[in-house]
Amino acid sequence: MQSWRRKSLWLALLASWLLVLLGLFPLLRLAVPTSPRAGAPQGWPRWLDAELLQSFAKPGELLEDGPRPPQALRGGSCNWGACFDTSKCRGGGLKVFVYPAAGPVSETRRKILASVEGSRYHTLSAAEACLLLLLSPDTSTGECDPVPPQWDGGRNHLVLSLHPAPCPRTFQLGQAMVAEASPTVDTFRPGFDVALPLLPEAHPLRGGVPGQLRQHSPRPGVALLALAEDGGRWHVAGTDFSACPWDGRCEQDRGPKQTHPGATLPNATFCLIPGRGPDVLHFLQALQAGCIPVLLSPRWELPFSEVIDWTKAAIVADERLPLQVLTALQEMPLTRVLALRQQTQFLWDAYFSSVEKVIHTTLEIIQDRIFGPSAHPSLLWNSPPGAILALPTFSPSPSDFPFYHLQQGSRPLGRFSALIWAGALGQPPLKLIQAVAGSEHCAQILVLWSSEKPPPTGWPKTAVPLTVIDGHRKVSDRFFPYSAISTDAILSLDAHSSLSTSEVDFAFVVWQSFPERMVGFLTWSHFWDEARGGWGYTAKRTNEFSMVLTSAAFYHRYYHTLFTHALPKALRTLADEAPTCVDVLMNFLVASVTKLPPIKVPYGMWHQEARPPPLEPGGPGLRQEPQPAAQNCINQMAAGFGHMPLVSSRLRLDPVLFKDPVSVLHPRLLHEAA
């Protein structure tokens, strides 16, 4: 009885479980289908007869299209193709003539004139120019210029004004292009006009203040947002800005307000700039401060928008969605914040920090339009060192430059050309040629013969081709971009230099890791001389260095192009006059491009054996203390660049087992290290 009862109980239990299980499923199925059923019309219906649908156009329909005549030029809608005559720029490329100023010249105008005249595009003759630059009337003089003589309806003219014009134009712009500070989007003609930044009155001519960013990532605890206020001030919002609205209307809760008097720079991660006109000035401030500009529906065209990809450095958001923007800023991943911050600094340093850079960028944009297909690619404009320092005439392919190997996933070519500069010399530098030719990485040896005497004939037989080039007896010639140079790397040598093959090999391998820098053996360091109130440099051995001597150094061949085509002529002349200056100039050039120190590799003590002093006593005195004239040259260079670009380094790159007791203990390693 008991067992029956128990059994039935068990049965009932089992059955009820089954019931529950079986019953639940349909219930579940009833519960779940509500979503598929609601979602059933999800998507566009799959038509049964979709296969039978006709194409939207019958084959050959276009045959019936009527032809359209070439468009006649309509007034007011100038574009580059129609209103600019590039035939004048054929051959020599862009040549710029600037109308001389009549009457007193204001400070800003003087800066612009100096910048144009310092440009490699400047010409003194209006006849050979293909771009005529007309400076807009000045604020201070208040005079409105009459129509210039070669006006010709404004054809090939660029009307440039760094500040909004104070008086109405007395003439029709016609076909002239306009380069003005923050033009409104309504009148701006993309691809024809140029949008300039609105510069403060006291903007420096050259060099300029470097960006304020001293570190890559924002400091912990720094304010997220700074708001632009009238009068060039910033209101740094605390971390809690829920109480404070956007467009400066919040008057009640300003809390510990940190407004700075005058035009100080904001200290925050993002800088909020309303899109109205008077706030334009804030934009550059934010850029300089490394504070990511957040522009709310700007009504003005962003500066140089034709070439600069502003999405990489600023955020242009819709002013109607402030809360969404705020959330987006708060949640922005650190990676993007880092990238935006660094880009603001790069752009500031490359295009905005001085009047000269702004003017040169403007001319570079016009030059790019003339170049058409061989203009700067977007990469050259938007990554360091920037388009002014990356000449598109050098190569159409970014991977030929020393700067873009990472972005391009490329590597510099695996060999080098030795360029031996032979000034006053009777005999070929046999030992040096043997040592260099012995390197497995050497592709060719070029001897630049710069002596009055004809080159000797007894050149040694080497494994690599040896070519003698006749130089022009100018020191700056050693940095001419000779077409014979076939490799990315150049080993620049003096006939007096003395190097061993293993030194050359090691230095070249190091250069391959740093193709944008100079890798050298002998160094100088610069210092600020308090007593004389100027820069000085010394060849004494110190704990740091900032220059390497080009009498024995590896660098990229692009620097020859840059040296010859981008440096102001005055500086090159200076170098020709004082030969030691040429080293300083080359180091200035590379440092101003890379913003990094050169690299030193060990010299003359490789095998721990006695070696002659690095340079023969009869050499150009590179180990001696520079002469006063040469000391002066560094100051002239610094003035020419507008700042001191040299950066000091405190390290030397040695072979991994260099001077290592272990390599002494293990002969095999010593052998490998050598």
Place this chain on the structure above:
Amino acid sequence: MCASVKYNIRGPALIPRMKTKHRIYYITLFSIVLLGLIATGMFQFWPHSIESSSDWSVQKRSIRDVPVVRLPADSPVPERGDLSCRMHTCFDVYRCGFNPKNKIKVYIYSLKKYVDDAGVPVSSTISQEYNELLTAVADSDYYTEDIARACLFIPSIDLLNQNALRVKETAQALAQLSRWDRGTNHLLFNMLPGGPPDYNTALDVPRDRPRRYFLLSSQMALHPEYREELAALQARHGEAVLVLDKCTNLSEGIPAARKRCHKHQVFDYPQVLQEATFCVVLRGARLGQAVLSDVLRAGCIPVIIADSYILPFSEVLDWKRASVAVPEEKMSDVHGILQSIPQRQIEEMQRQARWFWEAYFQSIKAIALATLQIINDRIYPYAAISYEDWNDPPSVKWGSVSNPLFLPLIPPQSQGFTAIVLTYDRVESLFRVITEVSKVPSLSKLLVVWNNQNKNPPEDSLWPKIRVPLKVVRTAENKLSNRFFPYDEIETEAVLAIDDDIIMLTSDELQFGYEVWREFPDRLVGYPGRLHLWDHEMSKWKYESEWTNEVSMVLTGAAFYHKYFNYLYTYKMPGDIKNWVDAHMNCEDIAMNFLVANVTGKAVIKVTPRKKFKCPECTAIDGLSLDQTHMVERSECINKFASVFGTMPLKVVEHRADPVLYKDDFPEKLKSFPNIGSL
């Protein structure tokens, strides 16, 4: 299952209370259960006609069943579009206010057939392409069927072909859409017919074949002025330029659209485009050019001679990389302009043109998605796709590295570094490390990560007194990855990770290491170096700690690096590497080396000759077998990480960094870092 087991346990306790007379009760219960079972079964297996029929009606419908809408002749016509519209004036962003994940929501009006008063259809209901387009939109993440949540509206009225459009009636049809509102937030697609739809099989461009013609023009309906110019070009440059026109004497049955003629020579179109390097796209009847897509597909570089032509997707696509724009006025110079383009750039442009075609134009779906992405980027600019993502072909994307710390910048020395000591319970050794590290001039803070959950760190009073702030962080779990956590306490950019038993590094060595880091802030700067090697016999990677001439990794037992890499290690480490390291309690340093090399594309910097952290005197005599297993484990790590990263990111270099005057013949007391150089 769980419940029945419980019952089993309780069962015996219940049963004694049951009584015999309850038998009836049990039987009743049993029958009810049985009935229930049967009923359930019936329900289960009964055909569910309601559901399937609803499926049928929604998913599988015929276009002929589409509801018909009659448009009265006097129904309102929408006002003309405002040509000065801008995104911030005419687009209503408020509708996009509540879209999650920075994605716009798109609504598609259901398909209707519009007829006029006389019952004549306004247009064909829908074309094959428009149906494809709407299907692509509906299948994408953008689609919503909730009209109230949508921010963008796509009418199902087919406007693709202007030729077939009855403009006024179509406008009326648009105006009566439920959310039309003068067209705000509505997206209309209008395309030009491309080539004949059946020719793609014939076109698979052989890449390396030399192209016969330098410049080719294949358009048929051209203005005589252009024709004259083209003829003059051909006359001047001979064979290199080919100008084609409509064929006049074709026999019946050959579709005229697939043939082009030059004088009496007949060419297959569009195959002939593959024979040319550059293909002219001239101003035709409309600005939008069907020939452009044919040209792109053939891998020919378009030469755009149409001044006000806005190229497709030009807002995001950099057409300068894939085409040549020649002003109409300079048409006669076109040959010279093209001739001046170097061969390498031509190849680059061909590749780019091909990539644009494949990524954005080759299917209706690609076109639809690119369109929506552009609008999405406008509305959520802070989440927009970058220039590189739009424009770089995949081959470039794979090889390229975008260094997160790309700005050349030497941080000021004054900032100093934060030392992070990971420790478990070696308090004595830890205190020695703290004392040693605190002697480094640039140290600005010391952070001890206490990884022992079972033991409290020593009392405050017991810690060594040092000149910089000392913080102790207690962790929740004993994990190796705690060493690389981006603690809020780290205020400097430079981080020195140091083990609690590294006491042999001198103050000079550490200070110099920091100076080196300042010059290479995007790299790992460490002391003992290690190398990875390819083992040809085993066909896999091998870990090498022998004293070789090369370095590809540094040990993080003492290494300087940017604190951003802590963030990357903790939150962006690919695959399961982080958990794998924590589970194996090994290789966290190799993982860090991989991570940094992968994201920066750069090698480590080994500083000073130091090779070992522990007992530099002793060689590998003690614990040889232990060393062996250690090596095998480390090698396994390298192979594991290389497979997760999908590549070997480590870079091998032959240099290390020493002070400028290291081992120079120079008075030691004048050197900045004299106390360097022991192994």
